[in-house]
Amino acid sequence: MFKVIKKLTSFVAMFAVLFAFTTEVMAKKSKTLKNTQKKGFVRCGVSQGLPGFSNADASGNWTGVDVDVCRAVAAAVLGDANKVKFTPLSAKERFTALTSGEIDILSRNTTWTLSRDADIGLTFVGVNFYDGQGFMVRKNSGITSVNQFKNGISACTNIGTTTELNMRDFFNSRGISYEPVAFEKADEVVAAYDAGRCDTYTTDKSGLAAQRTKMKNPDEHMVLPETISKEPLGPVVRQGDAVWEDIVRWSLNTMIEAEEYGITSSNADSMKTSDNPAIKRLVGAEGELGAAFGLDNDWSLRIIKQVGNYGESYKRNIADPGILPDRGPNQLWTKGGILYVPPAR
């Protein structure tokens, strides 16, 4: 009998542990900020390597415009833009990683669509790159426009992307039969296309420009001029934590607005004495904007000083490496682009 009691108590103890775990999980609800500060780093999901957006160098340093969004959040909530833990994710894994709580921000060239926003427990906080789907072909094929595509063309792409759906809409509406060859990882797609498995490679145009640099002979390939879809790419958070959502949204907005007012990483401190109240608010010299998120008032100043404004980030990551030197739609609204964010006040 004694043995039975002993067994019983051990089971009860295990249950107690399980229940303690349950309550802990429930308490985490809408406490992403608190958890991040406790852990001391921002958990950020990025791509498995897309130059210009999120790419790791040989020593494991991540760079790119998507990476900078996470760095901005880290600068705002932790005071240090380097306190980010990056998790490389495939297109297929990304949403599950976010909804299951493995990461807290997904900043991985992800297209904002209605069904993703409304259906699967995600919230898109903004757009950090306006893109569209295009096609890459070999220069020597003589193809210079999508109008020259013929029946039987094979197209390499990634699974689990809006690309797969757009491609079908495109070929179907033109009545062209095609062979979709869909891989899980971007590197596999590039390798297959480069080896001649496919006649064309299709994904977001920024992705094509970036992946072209990885080809054996980048000069042998070209991106066709047509754009077949709208692909607004932006950071995503889990649904159900409004405060965290706001922090990520306004960290991104701060970078864009800083560029609008000409605040850069080098002049941010001197801007504190500006005459313009909008600038003073952005560098924390006026107002109490940080308090709304439970942050101090220098949160936006740290973003600008440590990460830079959007223009600096774009230049450093996308323009200077020669991926897409022309900003196109990703230019400020004041300069002919469509980047326009609500005012920080």
Place this chain on the structure above:
Amino acid sequence: MNNKIKKILPQIITVLFVLGIFGFFTFNAQNNMDNRGIDFGFGFLTQESSFDVQFSLIEYSGSHSYARAYLVGLLNTLLVSFISIIFCTILGVIFGVARLSSNYLFRNSAAWYVEFFRNIPLLLQIFFWYYAALRALPVPEKAGPWFGVTYMTIKGYYIPSFIWTNLDIFLYSILAVIISIIIISTYAKKLQENEGKQIPVFYISLGLIFVLPALTFFIGGVSLDFEIPALKQLSKTSYVFDGGIGLPPELIALVLALSLYTSTFVAECVRAGIQGIGKGQKEAAASVGLTPNQILKLVVMPQALRIIIPPTTNQYLNLTKNSSLAAAIAYPDLVLVFAGTALMQTGKAIEIVSITMLTYLSISLAIAAIMNWYNKKIEIKEK
């Protein structure tokens, strides 16, 4: 009384514990899904999938439902498993027997083959066959014909498709062949048991298999035409084969890797089975005057199969489950199409992963059931 409690109580506690764990995870998942506004349900299966699949055994396009996409993936998984199981069995038997050969060259090449292919991770072998071996193939316009009418290219293996007239008559003739072979072998068995006479069942069957279907071509009005793949220009420098049947290189690479890898394990099962039969059995059989062929057929194999079948079943199950590595090289199997694309487009992770897991479980149980039935059939009948 005390004893009874002692016996039952731990079992009750165990059951409660298991239920508790399940309950905890269900509760937790439900709670988390509620918090994030995710609905649970299988309604998505009837929605339009709106994505295309590269290779399908049934008619499918993006205007079909997710349920249909599931079926496409399932059939592709079954296809690659079925072909690989056949190839790995043939190769396995050949190399298993060769390992016991008295010929030095046969014995050692077989040993090298087994040690080489079973000690390299399967995923690497798949990548090797796909990226290294198949990529060394020519582009369509430079491919010379194999066997006159088939073309092996980087975009796939193109074979002529068959165009039958009166295919049904041909199929009936095959059915007739199968039925008559069963009748003849039953009759032959009876004849031997009752009168001790033997008739050459094997040669009669062989004759039937060739003669009867061939007859339908002459008097049944059956005819067969071929559609031979032809080169078609897509652009200045790229071509594709049109017409015929195109087997994607992804399928070929996967079949190669799966059957070579698994055949090494089957070979070891076969070797173990044959070596498990005592030498005395063969000597005894020879001493009662059986020919070497009869010894193999009537004495060695029936006993060896009992040792070979159960571990080989495991290998078949492994092969089927390993086929899910297809996702790495874009072969549209169940994991890539359903647990990949469909999961991403719908976001129904829990539903789709459960369906996929149940499907693999069912396939494995079905294979195990067939093999168990066969094992039962050949096991020692205790009288």
